[in-house]
Amino acid sequence: MVRRKSYLCALVSLIFAIVLFSACAPNPRMQLISPNMVVIGEGETFVPPTPTPRPRIADLSPEEIYVGLPDSIADLLPGDPANGQSLTVPYNCISCHQLDLSLVDVAPTWAEVADTAVGRAQNLGSPGPAEYLYISIVNPNAFIVDGYSSDIMPATYVDDLSEQDLADILTYLLTLRSE
Numbered sequence: 001m002v003r004r005k006s007y008l009c010a011l012v013s014l015i016f017a018i019v020l021f022s023a024c025a026p027n028p029r030m031q032l033i034s035p036n037m038v039v040i041g042e043g044e045t046f047v048p049p050t051p052t053p054r055p056r057i058a059d060l061s062p063e064e065i066y067v068g069l070p071d072s073i074a075d076l077l078p079g080d081p082a083n084g085q086s087l088t089v090p091y092n093c094i095s096c097h098q099l100d101l102s103l104v105d106v107a108p109t110w111a112e113v114a115d116t117a118v119g120r121a122q123n124l125g126s127p128g129p130a131e132y133l134y135i136s137i138v139n140p141n142a143f144i145v146d147g148y149s150s151d152i153m154p155a156t157y158v159d160d161l162s163e164q165d166l167a168d169i170l171t172y173l174l175t176l177r178s179e
């Protein structure tokens with residue numbers, strides 16, 4: 001009788017332990033949401049919180065865009081964007097830099113590069129976006145974009161391009177912006 005009771009007792013404890021364990025186990029059907037997501041309303045819709053707006057070149061005045069450039073370049077601005085664009089072919093810029101987001105592994109994309117330059121300049125805490133772009137062309141190792149190698153972009157453009165060519169390329173790059 002005593003043995004039977006302890007057997008029963010062990011069985012009940014086992015069942016209790018199983019119930020307790022399964023109650024604590026995560027529910028595999030539960031909707032997992034990242035801490036970055038918030039629920040709106042009652043429905044099933046999850047939307048990320050509004051991201052910090054990306055800086056846009058369109059929000060800056062010409063003075064804010066051109067600040068920090070050498071006078072010899074600033075005096076030539078705005079240059080001729082069409083000529084700047086055509087120079088990017090013989091000088092091979094666009095064999096490394098894509099104009100869209102599809103292939104961005106060799107060099108940073110030029111899609112909306114003018115807006116990108118505003119953010120990069122802000123992060124560097126100093127030059128304006130045009131100066132950032134200008135320095136990136138004439139001295140590619142001055143700033144290295146995260147995730148890219150420092151010794152890929154030729155450092156010879158400063159000798160190969162005239163100041164007018166540089167001003168034209170700069171003017172062209174400043175047109176590559178979000179709508």
Ligand code: HEC
Nearest residue numbers: 091092093096106107108133136140143144145148152153
């Ligand atoms: C052989 C490949 C290659 C060629 C050719 C090349 N670049 Fe680059 N460029 C890179 C790489 C890689 C980087 C990123 C590393 C760095 O910051 O130097 C870069 C960075 C840049 C940046 C900064 C982009 C950013 O997102 O911050 C600019 C502007 C730029 N290049 C302009 C030019 C221009 C203008 C030309 C042509 C006159 C040119 N590049 C030709 C490879 C190239």
